[in-house]
Every structure is written in structure tokens, then in C-alpha cells.
Amino acid sequence: MGKLHDSIKPAHQTFIEQQHIFFVATAPLSADGRVNVSPKGLDCFRVLSEHRVAYMDLISSGNETSAHTRENGRITIMFCSFEGAPNILRLYGKGHAVLPGSPEWEELAPHFTVYPSTRQFIVADIDLVQTSCGFGVPLFEYAGERDIHFDWAEKKGADGLQQYIQEKNLSSLDGLPTDLGIAGNND
Numbered sequence: 001m002g003k004l005h006d007s008i009k010p011a012h013q014t015f016i017e018q019q020h021i022f023f024v025a026t027a028p029l030s031a032d033g034r035v036n037v038s039p040k041g042l043d044c045f046r047v048l049s050e051h052r053v054a055y056m057d058l059i060s061s062g063n064e065t066s067a068h069t070r071e072n073g074r075i076t077i078m079f080c081s082f083e084g085a086p087n088i089l090r091l092y093g094k095g096h097a098v099l100p101g102s103p104e105w106e107e108l109a110p111h112f113t114v115y116p117s118t119r120q121f122i123v124a125d126i127d128l129v130q131t132s133c134g135f136g137v138p139l140f141e142y143a144g145e146r147d148i149h150f151d152w153a154e155k156k157g158a159d160g161l162q163q164y165i166q167e168k169n170l171s172s173l174d175g176l177p178t179d180l181g182i183a184g185n186n187d
Helices: 010-018 064-071 103-111 148-168 179-185
Strands: 003-005 022-026 036-040 045-049 052-058 074-080 088-098 118-132
Touching (some): 010 088, 036 064, 064 118, 064 179, 088 179, 118 179
16 A cells, blocks of 8 residues: 655655656546546646645646546546666555636746646646556666657647647546636627
């Protein structure tokens, strides 16, 4: 089971800040719904307090996290070391999407380098932290970040990115609305 903690301790934050990749898992309430696990990179994750984290979410081919957290809030974020001592850290909590133009967006934006392709922030209120061994996780050397997303976004341009969101980011694979889909219906 590993060790359970009621908050993000300073050592946990240090470990999180050293990782180059993390994974986000969410799921709908439906027993037939699809569980989503998304890898995330770049310098996009922040520990805001011992019970609150956020990450900057870039436009991509789906928006499952927004749909699932809109429906039920459940979110798990996992970090694991691929270099140095083996360790796995999971953050469990309730999440929600924060859209551009909202007061919460204005509070969060200074913590990040916001790009033209930033579609939302995902914020999670953490109620459980679990650490466990990572003995089965292989060692990998970090080679750097990819620029492919930014090249793609630049070629799309602002109008193309908005069109892409309309086509790909308004509902989940299971048809649940995302926050972007709900916001679009209010215009």
C-alpha cells in the first residue's frame, strides 16, 4: 500500500519538482465509461499549497480530464522517478478546469509560462498523498522536451486553434461535456 500522508510535505514537493513527466488519471462515473490516463511534460506543474496543485493544460486531441472532473471531480496524479532513487508518488483529490478569462485564471496564470495553445489549467484539491517504492520502474535518461506541439500550434494560429478546440475538445470519448463545451454553450 505504501505510506499515506494527509498533505503534500516539503520532501514530496521537492520530488515532484525534480520529475520531467507525470501522469493524470480520471474516469467517468459510468461503469462502461473509459478510464483516461494522460502523460504530461514540460514545466507545467505547480504545488500551490500542501493541499492544492495545478497544471497548465495545452490544447490536444482530447479533453477527457475536463469532462471527467466536471462530472465527478475525481483525479489522481502520479509521479515516478526514472533517474536516481526509485519512488512513486500519487496525489488523490478533486479537480476542476479553470478557463481563460475567469478570476481563478488570473490568480493562476502568474505561476506559469502561458502559451497561445494553453487551453485551461487543471486544479486539484489533494486529500491524500501516497508514496511507494518504484523498484519496478526502469531507469531512463532525460533527453529534453519536444517542440512539436509548439510548432503545430504556431502553424494553426489563433483561429485554427479555436477551430480545433471546437472540433476535438468539447466532449469526452463517452460524450460527457467538457468545461470548454459548457462555456461554448453560454456564448
